[in-house]
Amino acid sequence: MIPEMIIKNPSSVEEVLQILSNHRTKNKIIAGGTDIIPGFHINSPRFTGIDVLVDINGIKEISQIIELDSYFSIGSSVTFSHLQASSLVREKLPVLYEAASGIGNKQIRNRATIAGNFINNAPCADSVPALLVYDAQVVVKSIENESIVSLQDFLEFPYKTILKNDEIITEIRIPKKNAHLLGSFYKLGRRRAVAISRISLAVLGSVENGIFTDFRLASGAITPIGMRFKEIESFILGKGIDRDLLKEVAVKTGSKILEVTGLRWSTPHKLPVLQKTLYQLLVNNFLENDEK
Amino acid sequence: MKSDIELNINGTAKKIFVEQSKRLLDVLRENFLLTGTKEGCSIGECGACTVVLDGEAVNSCLILIGQCGGSEIITIEGLEKDGKLHELQKQFIDKGAIQCGFCTPGMAMSAYALLLKNNNPGIEEIKEAIEGNLCRCTGYKPIIDAVHSAVKELNDS
Ligand SMILES: Cc1cc2nc3c(=O)[nH]c(=O)nc-3n(C[C@@H](O)[C@@H](O)[C@H](O)COP(=O)(O)OP(=O)(O)OC[C@H]3O[C@@H](n4cnc5c(N)ncnc54)[C@H](O)[C@@H]3O)c2cc1C
Ligand code: FES
Ligand code: FES
Numbered sequence: 001m002i003p004e005m006i007i008k009n010p011s012s013v014e015e016v017l018q019i020l021s022n023h024r025t026k027n028k029i030i031a032g033g034t035d036i037i038p039g040f041h042i043n044s045p046r047f048t049g050i051d052v053l054v055d056i057n058g059i060k061e062i063s064q065i066i067e068l069d070s071y072f073s074i075g076s077s078v079t080f081s082h083l084q085a086s087s088l089v090r091e092k093l094p095v096l097y098e099a100a101s102g103i104g105n106k107q108i109r110n111r112a113t114i115a116g117n118f119i120n121n122a123p124c125a126d127s128v129p130a131l132l133v134y135d136a137q138v139v140v141k142s143i144e145n146e147s148i149v150s151l152q153d154f155l156e157f158p159y160k161t162i163l164k165n166d167e168i169i170t171e172i173r174i175p176k177k178n179a180h181l182l183g184s185f186y187k188l189g190r191r192r193a194v195a196i197s198r199i200s201l202a203v204l205g206s207v208e209n210g211i212f213t214d215f216r217l218a219s220g221a222i223t224p225i226g227m228r229f230k231e232i233e234s235f236i237l238g239k240g241i242d243r244d245l246l247k248e249v250a251v252k253t254g255s256k257i258l259e260v261t262g263l264r265w266s267t268p269h270k271l272p273v274l275q276k277t278l279y280q281l282l283v284n285n286f287l288e289n290d291e292k
Numbered sequence: 293m294k295s296d297i298e299l300n301i302n303g304t305a306k307k308i309f310v311e312q313s314k315r316l317l318d319v320l321r322e323n324f325l326l327t328g329t330k331e332g333c334s335i336g337e338c339g340a341c342t343v344v345l346d347g348e349a350v351n352s353c354l355i356l357i358g359q360c361g362g363s364e365i366i367t368i369e370g371l372e373k374d375g376k377l378h379e380l381q382k383q384f385i386d387k388g389a390i391q392c393g394f395c396t397p398g399m400a401m402s403a404y405a406l407l408l409k410n411n412n413p414g415i416e417e418i419k420e421a422i423e424g425n426l427c428r429c430t431g432y433k434p435i436i437d438a439v440h441s442a443v444k445e446l447n448d449s
Contacts, residue, residue: 002313002314002315002356003313004293004311004313005293005312005313006293006312007312007313007356007358007359009358009359009361030356030359032354033354033355033356033359034336034354037315037335037336037353037354037355037356038335038336038354041334041335053313053356053358055358055359057359081348104336104424105339105423105424106349106402106405106420106421106422106423106424107336107339107342107349107350107351107402107424108336108351108424110348110349110350111350111351111354111355
C-alpha cells in the first residue's frame with residue numbers, strides 16, 4: 001500500500017531546497033519513483049514515515065545534458081531513456097551509454113533517473129561502475145551549501161550514501177578528458193529485460209602503440225558497493241598489451257574480489273564467470289581494436 | 293492529502309479531487325472507470341499497467357497522481373477513434389496475438405508509444421518497445437507479428 005502523503009511539485013531547485021529545509025516534516029525527494037514506489041510495497045524502512053514527497057520531475061535546470069569547457073554536465077533527473085537517446089553520450093561516453101541502455105525495460109528507462117539510481121547505493125545499480133570509470137563527480141546542494149564530491153566518496157556503504165535529508169543532487173560531472181577513451185559495460189543478470197544485475201563490470205582505457213596509456217576498471221554488483229580497482233589499474237599502465245597480460249589482469253581481479261567480499265555463497269560460480277567475462281571484455285575492447 | 297488535479301485523458305481535459313498519493317493506475321481504474329489498464333505485479337515488472345504519459349510508455353503502477361498535474365495520458369480506451377479500432381488493435385485480433393488478453397492493453401500501449409516516435413520501426417525496435425511487457429500465454433511471436441503488420445498497414449494506407 002502507498003501511504004497518504006503530500007506531494008509537492010516545485011519548479012526550481014531553489015524551491016526544492018526551501019521545502020527540504022523545513023525540518024518539521026519528513027521530506028523525501030521523488031524523481032522517477034522506480035525505487036521508492038516498489039519500496040512502499042515492501043515497507044522499506046528507507047521510505048517509511050514520509051510526510052512530504054518532493055517531486056523533482058520537470059525541473060528543467062536538472063534535466064539537461066550539456067557540454068561545458070572542461071566537463072559534461074548531466075542533470076540529476078535525466079532519465080536513462082534520455083541518456084540512451086543523447087548522441088553526446090553515445091559518442092563520447094560509450095560505457096555510460098551501454099549501462100543506460102541495459103537498465104530494466106523501456107517503461108523503467110522512461111522514468112528512472114541517473115541520480116536516483118546511485119542514491120540508493122544498491123550493489124546492483126548499473127550507473128555506478130559506468131560513472132566510476134569516468135571519474136564522475138556529484139554536485140550536492142543544501143540551502144546553505146554546495147559541494148562537489150567524487151562519486152566514490154559519495155557512496156558510503158551498501159544502501160547508504162553521504163546525502164543528508166535536506167540535500168539534493170543537482171548534477172553529475174564527467175571530466176571531458178575522458179571522452180576519447182574506449183571501453184564497455186557488461187552485466188550478467190537473472191532475466192534479460194529486468195535483471196537487476198548480479199555481475200556488472202565497466203572497463204575504460206586506451207592503448208597507444210601497443211602500450212596501455214590509460215586503464216580503469218570498476219565493478220558493480222559483484223562487490224558490496226561499486227568500486228574501482230586501483231591496484232590493478234596501476235599494474236597494467238605502461239605495459240605492452242597481449243593476451244597473457246589480459247589473462248593476468250582477469251585472474252588478479254578475481255583474487256581482489258575475493259579479498260574485498262570474503263567468500264560469499266555465490267562466489268564459487270560467479271568467480272570463473274567473472275574472470276572469463278573480464279578477459280573477453282579486455283580482448284574485445286583493447287586487443288582487437290589494437291590488432292585492427 | 294487530497295487536492296484538485298487537472299490532466300488530459302484520451303484527449304479530454306479532466307479535473308479531479310483526489311488523494312495525491314493514489315497511483316495513476318488506481319485513478320484510471322477507479323475514478324475514471326478506465327479498466328482496460330490492468331494491474332499485474334504492482335512493481336514495474338510486467339507492463340500490464342502501461343499507459344502513454346506525455347508521449348512515453350510508462351508503468352502507471354509506479355506513478356502517483358500527484359506527479360501527473362498538467363500531463364496528457366493515453367490509455368487503451370483512447371486508441372479507437374469514432375468507433376473504429378486502431379490498426380494495432382485490429383492486427384492483435386487478426387494475428388491471434390491475444391489469448392487471455394490480460395497483457396494486451398499494456399502491449400498495445402507500448403507499441404503505440406513506439407509508433408508515436410517512429411512510424412516505421414523494425415523488428416528489433418518492436419522487441420525493445422515491448423521488452424517490459426510480459427505475456428504468459430500467447431508467446432511473443434504473434435504479438436511482434438501483429439505490431440509489425442500494423443506498421444505495414446499504417447504505412448501503406
Ligand atoms: C522493474 C525494474 C527493473 C529495474 N532494472 C534495473 C536495472 O536493470 N539496473 C539498475 O541499475 N536499476 C534497475 N532498476 C532500478 C532503477 O529503476 C532505479 O534505481 C532508478 O534509477 C532510481 O531512479 P528514480 O528516479 O526512479 O528514483 P526514485 O525512486 O524517485 O528515488 C530513489 C531515491 O533517490 C532519491 N533521489 C532521487 N533523485 C534525487 C536527487 N536529485 N537528489 C537527492 N535525492 C534524490 C530519492 O529520495 C530516493 O531516496 C529497476 C527497477 C524496476 C522497478
Ligand atoms: S502492474 Fe505495473 S508493471 Fe506490473
Ligand atoms: S495473452 Fe494472456 S498474458 Fe498475454
